[in-house]
Amino acid sequence: MRPIKPHSINDLMQRVNNIAGLTLGQLANEYNFKTPDDLLREKGWTGQLIEYVLGATAGSKPLPDFEDLGIELKTLPISYKGKPLETTFVSVTPLINVTGMTWHASSVRKKLNHVLWLPILSERDIAPFDRTIGSGFLWQPTPEQDALLQRDWEEQMELIALGRIDEISGHLGDAIQIRPKAAHSKIVTDAIGPNGKIIKTLPRGFYLKTSFTGEILKQQFQL
Template sequence: MNKPQPPESITHLMQRVDAIAGLTLGELAQQYQFKSPEHLLREKGWPGQLLEYVLGASAGSKPVPDFEHLGIELKSLPIDYQGRPLETTYVSVVPLTGLTGATWENSTVRKKLNHVLWLPVLAERDIQPVNRTIGHGFLWQPTEQQNALLKRDWEEQIELIALGRVEEISGHLGQVMQIRPKAANSRVTTDAIGPNGKLIKTLPRGFYLKTNFTQDILYNQFKA
């Protein structure tokens, strides 16, 4: 089967989303001749790559929403048997330099979270990756309250980075969004603003949505 083209409209995208609900990742991969790993230790990103491929996401690694022309970001969300998120959700790389003039309004995080297609996947640890089931995807935009929480977490942590205090940031900070190291290993480093304003080397960081936040999104979507 040929690589799917980007969807022409939100309606077109949601038709694709509805068509894959209830399938396992393995069934979907087979349908599209998409290579499946035996386990995810080395291929943790495989479910997301498969779903991006099938739904026609086009952004790749650019700092823009996955469906760039629709302004929609795709986020697969591993959930347990009770429908609760199993892990935090990666949003984007954290800028560690060049923060002059940076605002929440022009941040990559805000662009990515402005309109999200959430795709729950039943992904309990005891289920083989290929047997994990795709749930019902849905579109979400942050409410005023959610946007305010995200903005506050972003501003508080970006301010610490701008003040050269990046090493003080841990996953405990942020009510709904945290900053954590994002690197394959500790040898990968990048420039950051140091305590005296000079550049230091540190681990790359990523913004992650905490599970309490994604749990609320799921609850509000699926409450009876």
């Protein structure tokens, strides 16, 4: 039977504490959750498992995973030394009709307003189902972090609005980067091109850089 959604933050954090120290395989077996043979083709499986067990309800909607609590869930693969192993996807990047968009009303800010981080020991020499779940914790951006995120968002969204999407690369931004997000290169979407004409390009997504999530971990665990 699917776990019901948590009715309070305390309820959610109790569930988080209950799964700390378990492997992904143990958790999947405990909840009879379908496990793929190969995670190379099922990259989202870890997040789906954790969402299921903790009772997240938003699914693919552009809302925090725990809608009633206003909390977004982010699993974070970490190394033996406690450092993030990859960037963290936040949301899809809008590429048309961006005039008038503001940071405070953006999907990125809504997603990052209150985050449940769940570190998972995910070194490449550990089989996916043997990867261990760490201690989850709640985080909200400090005023300084929010200002940094806002600056990155505004600078890159301005390039999109000016039809300069081809100038955006993963090197931009101190906290957030925009990168292509598509299963393969044949998937394209509309974007603003030079002279305001609509062009076809790869879908993009907002990602938190590992330097930014690494600082969050350092602050939480005094690493």
